[in-house]
Amino acid sequence: MVKTSGESVMDSVDLNVLRSVLQWRRAGQRVVLYSVVQTWGSAPRQPGAMLALREDGVVIGSVSGGCIEDDLIQRLQDGRLSATGPAVQLITYGVTRDEAARFGLPCGGTLRLTEEWVGDPAWVAELLRRCEDHEIVARELDLHSGAVTLHSASRQDVLTFDERTLRAIYGPRWRLLLIGAGQLSRYVAEVARLLDFEVLICDPRAEFVQGWEAQHGRFVPGMPDEAVLGIETDERTAIVALTHDPRLDDMALLTALNSRAFYVGALGSQVNSRKRRDNLALLGLSREAIGRLHGPIGLHIGSHTPAEIALSLMAEIVAIKNGVELRQKKTELASSE
Template sequence: MDSADLNVLRSVLQWRLAGQRVMLYSVVETWGTAPRAPGAMLALREDGVVIGSVSGGCVEDDLIARLHDGRIPPDGPPVQLITYGVTRDEAARFGLPCGGTLRLTEERVDDAAWVADLLSRCEAHEIIARELNLATGEVILRSATKADVLTFDGQTLRAIYGPRWRLLLIGAGQLSRYVAEMARLLDFEVLICDPRTEFVYGWEEQHGRFVSGMPDEAVLSIQTDERTAIVALTHDPRLDDMALLTALDSRAFYVGALGSRVNSRKRRENLALLGLSQQAIDRLHGPIGLHIGSHNPAEIALSLMAEIVAIKNGVELKQKKPSKEQA
């Protein structure tokens, strides 16, 4: 799940702690073309305030109308199913393209303890399965893996929740600023490590969070996992290689380093001399990025983030740089 869905749950917890009634909606099934995929969430407060999204907007309007016209009684069932777009006319009315159909769970959140527990475990970088019993409204949280996916059998919704994807940048130079900005727009948590204090000036807090220490220490301190990408961008082998030695033996799903094909080959040779296994070295992406003819920092950042997102999403890379070298 992304941070938008985590924000939905944070709001649910905040509203319930304030004593307000909350309905939580989750997309469980879609047919045809639907605006949001299964797992998307929306929370509706008792005064009609919403956070999150389950469609392009028309379904959200109807959910609010259900609250105001009494179709959501306070003493109603804890969970029920709602379907939109059964007919083509209804699909058009609710903004579902190509005759799409959308099925939601409408869940009354009485006890928010599971919300607090889920958020706490996600912040600890756990992957969690939430099992919702539609007959009773009972919620059970279980440990899950990155291979688990949302399932729904008509009686139990099993949705997967996890920590945000993270990007650790080694180096706080100009290229890192472009990468950080794009990564944040793509919903990555951005971390920066650069022991060179001369490069820290001008970094506002919203660009990302600085991790203290040397690059290898930073890789260890953030407890690198399968939802972490690490990119060395200093162009200084004394710093970049220090990070790579640790990162390539970690569980990071992407490890890359800025440099031309010639420099990347030399870096691999140097990593081997430093004792890194060939299997670990083969994980290194360098030159970084997809081939889009990039020439300036903004274009290189776009190329890099396109590659990282493709790997995150399990897409086969078919557009690596052929022969042109990076600076």
């Protein structure tokens, strides 16, 4: 049995593939779904990556850098791909160095894909619904029958493939809760949306709410600490306090730093960040919880404008999401103490 290492919960780019699959099947169009199940050597996409191919040649998603996608479309157009064949079959690319070079796989890399005709899309709708409810779901595909079953899963589960069954793990979108609806928050929301984060905003000050279009994010009612609790903060949630008003920011931080959020940050200089940590300690927050606070926020890129600050903040959040150790920030914090 093949297991992937580390966290293998699919990102929302793969959920977008499934959303298209559901839309196409409900419209009566035939769809074949490809999933990367094994890789050897260097490969552009990791196991679990998905691509959907519609009967007219339209594709969404990616399983390589592009050349394999072209061949999959060609298989449909020249008749090698038939809806009357097996419900599921395995396809391998890059067995030889010549083929690897032809399909753009570096260093002789090899990909193995499942090719799966999607029948009743009920399982797609159910999987998407459960992910929207912030559940982690395992999809098991029986390669012999083509049957799909869904099961509850945990963050420790990984993609597995044993030649008979593919078990892939899906999870909810990454979320960003912004405390404050000022100018900087608008830039942060825009960058976060480009990175496919679900953006949530909390600001009880009515004068800051004007001008926020619905597509920039969803407002969460109540005070900041209530918002942190109300969204059921989990390990795929980042929370950033941006009001510069300790009466609002610290309310959110007191709750957020004891939550499961993978990132908690607050806007402010090094001096203000030290004062904030001291204040949180006086309010009874533990040393361990305070140690989770990111402040000053963002990676050092010499940022001055709101757009540059938003870029540095989201770069830091994405780095932590992806498990990158931020040595630069550790050095800066150590030198300031």
